[in-house]
Amino acid sequence: MVGIAQTEQLTALAATTVIVHPLVLLSVADHHGRTSARASNKRVIGVLLGQDNGKTINVANSFGIPFEEDEKDPKTWFLDHNYIESMAEMFKKVNARERMIGWYHTGPQLRASDQEINDVFKRYIQRPVLVIVDTRQSTVGIPTEAYFSVEEIKDDGTESKRTFFHVPSAIEAEEAEEIGVEHLLRDIKDSTTTTLATRVTQQADSLRALQSRIRDLRDYLLQVAQGKLPVNHQITYLLQDALNLLPDLSNPLTTGSFISNTNDQLLVVYLSSLVRAVIALHALVDNKAQNSRSEAEEAKKNEASALGKDKEKSKDSKEEKAKTS
Secondary structure: OHHHHHHHHHHHHHOOEEEEOHHHHHHHHHHHHHHHOOOOOOOOEEEEEEEEOOOEEEEEEEEEEOEEEOOOOOOOEEEOHHHHHHHHHHHHHHOOOOEEEEEEEOOOOOOOOHHHHHHHHOOOOOOOEEEEEOOOOOOOOOOEEEEEEEEEEOOOOOOEEEEEEEEOEEEOOOHHHHHHHHHHHHOOOOOOOOHHHHHHHHHHHHHHHHHHHHHHHHHHHHHHHOOOOOOOHHHHHHHHHHHHOOOOOOOHHHHHHHHHHHHHHHHHHHHHHHHHHHHHHHHHHHHHHHHHHHHHHHHHHHHHHHHHHHHHHHHHHHHHHHHHO
């Protein structure tokens, strides 16, 4: 019965999605930036505010809290409880819908003291969510990882330990937040790059993020095959579902469809190149003809002005001869 209850709990948590808003990411980055000026390797901790809707946890706001820890001894750390309570009360007066739902830190990975810190937040929340925000500039992909603390019990029921269970996370923004983020990014955009270059860069970053995730899956499966990690059937089922979504490249119909689609796209690119070349040649011919017309008109003007000057000279010479006679 214990194993069944634990399985149901993990299944319910696996269906939970943590949605992080851009305001939270900006607040965490600002908190880390102000703290990292004193110590670059120091992580920061804060409180997450929002709504817990069961299957969806909406993280809409956050605030940092005073936190100190010993890098050499993970059991030595300090957290200001009074600051948390006073700040939560003030935020509740501003917006009663945003309640305390969890906490964050800038990791970039789980630490040994995270379980103890999570127990502190359990005094205020029944099931606090932990969101790790990776503030490193080299981060590729979504910089958030969400976890819930669960009790892991062996099949024989002889031993149990607490561990963190990873749940999916996403970044979503409302219309007002999108406008605000666009205004912030407008100052840091490189005006020398084109839209095409920006799209190619974004696609390259997405491919690097996908490669990183696939590398993590490969390392995990290798460790399971070597006996370094236990077999987790739930992860295996999820991997099987993901592999089932991949196309069957051994099917001639599928490969033929891919080839036909690729050929159609390349044909459009080829035709676009031809049209661009024809337009460029047409513009070159028009420019050449216009230059020729301009030169001809300039030559006519020069001839007309030269004739006018000659007539004036001949007229002046006649008048001088008439005066002398």
